[in-house]
Amino acid sequence: xxxxxxxxxxxxxxxxxxxxxxxxxxxxxxxxxxxxxxxxxxxxxxxxxxxxxxxxxxxxxxxxxxxxxxxxxxxxxxxxxxxxxxxxxxxxxxxxxxxxxxxxxxxxxxxxxxxxxxxxxxxxxxxxxxxxxxxxxxxxxxxxxxxxxxxxxxxxxxxxxxxxxxxxxxxxxxxxxxxxxxxxxxxxxxxxxxxxxxxxxxxxxxxxxxxxxxxxxxxxxxxxxxxxxxxxxxxxxxxxxxxxxxxxxxxxxxxxxxxxxxxxxxxxxxxxxxxxxxxxxxxxxxxxxxxxxxxxxx
Numbered sequence: 001x002x003x004x005x006x007x008x009x010x011x012x013x014x015x016x017x018x019x020x021x022x023x024x025x026x027x028x029x030x031x032x033x034x035x036x037x038x039x040x041x042x043x044x045x046x047x048x049x050x051x052x053x054x055x056x057x058x059x060x061x062x063x064x065x066x067x068x069x070x071x072x073x074x075x076x077x078x079x080x081x082x083x084x085x086x087x088x089x090x091x092x093x094x095x096x097x098x099x100x101x102x103x104x105x106x107x108x109x110x111x112x113x114x115x116x117x118x119x120x121x122x123x124x125x126x127x128x129x130x131x132x133x134x135x136x137x138x139x140x141x142x143x144x145x146x147x148x149x150x151x152x153x154x155x156x157x158x159x160x161x162x163x164x165x166x167x168x169x170x171x172x173x174x175x176x177x178x179x180x181x182x183x184x185x186x187x188x189x190x191x192x193x194x195x196x197x198x199x200x201x202x203x204x205x206x207x208x209x210x211x212x213x214x215x216x217x218x219x220x221x222x223x224x225x226x227x228x229x230x231x232x233x234x235x236x237x238x239x240x241x242x243x244x245x246x247x248x249x250x251x252x253x254x255x256x257x258x259x260x261x262x263x264x265x266x267x268x269x270x271x272x273x274x275x276x277x278x279x280x281x282x283x284x285x286x287x288x289x290x291x292x293x294x295x296x297x298x
Contacts, residue, residue, distance in 0.1 A: 010076060011034045011035070011077070012036070012081070013026055013035070013036045013037070013076070014047065014068075014072060014077070014078050015036070016038070016091045016095075017081035018038025018081075018082050020169070020172065021111065021164075021167060021198050021202070022038065023038075024201070025031055025202045026038065029077075029204055029209070035048075036054040037055035037057065037071060038054055038057070039068070040058060040106040041057065041058070042060075045058075045253065051123075054137065054195055055071070057154045059082075059090075061091075061248065063094060064095055065094075068095060068098075069095065069098045073102055073103070073104070075114040076105060076106060076107070077106070077209060078105055078107070078108045078208060079108070079109045079205065080108065080110045080111060080148065083137075083140075084136050084141060086140075088255075089143075089144040089221070092144065097226045100155050100157075104133065107158045107160075107212055108157055108158065108159045108160070109162060109209075110160070110236070111163075112141050112142075112144070112145050112163045112164065114160050114163045114164065114221065114268045115141065116133050116141050116163065117131055117133070117143055117264075118132040119263060121265060121267065122190050122192055122265045123266065124266070124267055124268075126219065126268075126272065127267050134264060135241075137258050137260075140166060145217070152214060153215060158212040158215075159210045159222075160212070160216055161216070161217040161219065162218055162220045163194050163206070163268075164192040164196060164220055165193060165239075166196070167196055167287075168197060168198070169198030170198075170293060172198075174232055174235040174290065175238075175293055178236060178239060178241065181211075184247055185232045185244045185246050186242055186250060186262070187245050187247065187248060188248075188249035189266075190265060191265045192226055192227055192267055193227075193228055194221040194222055194225045194267070195221070195231075195286055196221050198281055200281050203279055203281075204220045207278060209212070211277060211278070213277070217271050219268050219269060219273060220270065220273055221273075222270070222283065222286065224284070224285040225268065231286050231290070232244065234286065234287060234290065240283075
């Protein structure tokens with residue numbers, strides 16, 4: 001039986017910010033029978049979402065949308081992928097009360113960042129490490145995490161936080177940067193980052209939906225934090241090209257935001273994700289991820 005406009009199935013994922021990572025989650029759940037919908041910041045973006053099979057809505061972060069309010073009254077799962085601003089998390093500000101009041105929503109997932117840990121001097125951190133965000137961006141994320149977790153505790157809805165490092169995948173990887181001539185091999189002694197393939201993010205979120213852990217925070221990262229220049233060198237070898245020259249961090253022409261990323265060095269443990277969500281990474285290191293991306297292009 002065809003579904004009428006505005007009518008929802010029992011399992012309906014609503015994504016605030018149906019972008020690069022959330023879209024893969026939505027595709028996986030759609031294949032399992034979920035209805036999916038989500039937001040874009042523009043009319044054109046919302047229309048494109050609707051053409052792709054997910055109901056599209058406009059949410060610019062400045063005001064609530066009555067259509068979204070109506071949709072949330074029937075959604076079962078909500079995925080939050082909109083960054084907070086100076087005035088807080090715009091979803092919480094404009095639609096938090098709708099989500100709290102929805103009789104059908106049972107699960108809420110929030111995409112955060114490992115940046116909430118701040119700098120660990122290259123040491124290991126896990127979910128029990130006290131967050132000490134050094135950047136304004138990290139402080140905003142931590143505040144948003146806490147507001148959603150508090151909402152879950154007050155309403156009895158399952159809220160799960162997924163802390164993400166640098167994200168890569170098809171169309172968004174060091175391979176693309178090298179081919180575009182924008183990749184740089186910046187060297188800062190002792191600097192290490194984690195990263196995560198977009199498919200592994202989706203696997204962790206779906207696992208969290210299948211096995212809800214209310215109030216739990218999970219690091220969704222790969223197994224091998226490493227210096228960023230190593231990733232560029234590896235991808236260059238795969239492409240059969242010379243890697244870009246090494247640039248010392250102190251003299252590198254970086255934006256203030258890019259430079260802020262290098263102010264924090266840490267190794268992020270994913271042990272809780274593996275033990276509690278039973279996630280088996282498809283791409284445990286950048287090597288498997290980049291090799292697969294290149295193979296799938298040929």
